[in-house]
Amino acid sequence: xxxxxxxxxxxxxxxxxxxxxxxxxxxxxxxxxxxxxxxxxxxxxxxxxxxxxxxxxxxxxxxxxxxxxxxxxxxxxxxxxxxxxxxxxxxxxxxxxxxxxxxxxxxxxxxxxxxxxxxxxxxxxxxxx
Numbered sequence: 001x002x003x004x005x006x007x008x009x010x011x012x013x014x015x016x017x018x019x020x021x022x023x024x025x026x027x028x029x030x031x032x033x034x035x036x037x038x039x040x041x042x043x044x045x046x047x048x049x050x051x052x053x054x055x056x057x058x059x060x061x062x063x064x065x066x067x068x069x070x071x072x073x074x075x076x077x078x079x080x081x082x083x084x085x086x087x088x089x090x091x092x093x094x095x096x097x098x099x100x101x102x103x104x105x106x107x108x109x110x111x112x113x114x115x116x117x118x119x120x121x122x123x124x125x126x127x128x129x
Contacts, residue, residue: 013034036083078102081103084100085097
């Protein structure tokens with residue numbers, strides 16, 4: 001990933017957004033969101049080697065594949081919700097952003113319930129229950 005290219009895209013989008021905001025504020029938000037999606041696409045395309053490495057580490061260890069799935073799903077929810085919350089905040093919709101952030105936390109709790117169940121089983125087994 002060329003960080004300089006990403007910084008350049010962000011700076012150009014910021015300058016365009018600020019310039020357009022004077023005349024058409026609604027287009028300013030669109031420019032900002034499109035630049036954000038482009039940057040996220042570039043970042044996610046570079047995550048493939050890291051994900052492959054994590055998968056190889058998980059497969060060589062005794063960690064359950066189900067636990068890894070929960071990890072990746074949770075990470076995906078975190079990224080998507082953070083992007084959406086930032087976009088809402090940029091648009092001036094902080095109330096909507098906070099509701100979306102709460103929804104993301106609830107989804108993460110739901111995704112992690114199997115891990116909590118596993119931990120409770122292990123602790124219960126160690127305590128003789």
